[in-house]
Amino acid sequence: MRAIEFYTTPDGEVTLKAQGEAERQLKQGDTEIIQxxxxxxxxYYPTAYNALMEIYRGSEGNKQYRDFLAVRRFIKCNFGVYDNTIDIDAQWNFNFEFVSCPLRGECKYDHLLCQPAFDSKLSERQLxxxxxxxxxxxxxxxxxxxYISINTVANHRKTALRKLGLHNMAEFNRYAATNNLFKQ
Known part of the structure; x- marks a missing residue:
């Protein structure tokens, strides 16, 4: 896949610009990108995913349309600013943006859909x-x-790296930074 920049137009449509391609509107037929x-x-963001499925539950009969609506909403909440910063890089890492929203602070999905928490699959203690x-x-x-032993620390670190498919702390540090694992 190529890196992608998204933009939400003033009339609420989502456009995308894949690296090396012309800007165009996101369409329901863009199933590869949507899926x-x-x-x-x-x-990695199951709380956001579950919220999207709840919002678009009424469109379950047409899965392709439901998925399109869900992804379009996710993009609007997280990538809708045209800023020449890649929103999804070639490795499919998400680079969330702060998207201004008139419902910020009032929307029941605030911080569930917009800038959602990353789920690392690690236990609380491993985290x-x-x-x-x-x-x-x-x-x-x-x-x-x-209040644990040094051996327990080492075991938690080894298990966490293995769960994430990483080999050392340098890889973990990149992983944590890329995925905003410890965002404030």
Whole structure:
């Protein structure tokens, strides 16, 4: 896949510009893009995915149309600013933007759909350990802070890396930064 920049027009349509291609409107027939975005959303942003499925439940009879509406809404909430910054890179990492919305703070889906939390598939304890590793703490400091042994810290780190398919802390740090794993 190519990197993509999205834009929401003043009349509410979503346009896309894939790298090396002309800008065009997102259409229901763009099933490859729609299914890729929906699949990533379902896997890594399940709260956002579930909210989208709830919103468009009335269109379940036409799955292709429902998926189009859901992805269009997700794009409007997260990538709709035309800023020449790639919204989805060639590896299909999402680069969320702050999209102004007249319902910000009032919408029941605020922070569920817009800039949703990333689900890393790690347990809470693994996340605690990896957060401290990411912050540059050594095993002894982490063990003291979490009241666990140094061996337990090492086991949590190894398990977390294995679950994510990563090999070392440098890869994890890139993964955490790319996916806003520890966003404030």
């Amino acid at each position: 890729a975005i929906l699949g990533i959303t379902m896997e 605690e350990v990896m957060r401290q590793c990411y912050d540059g703490k050594n095993d002894g400091e982490i063990a003291d802070a979490l």
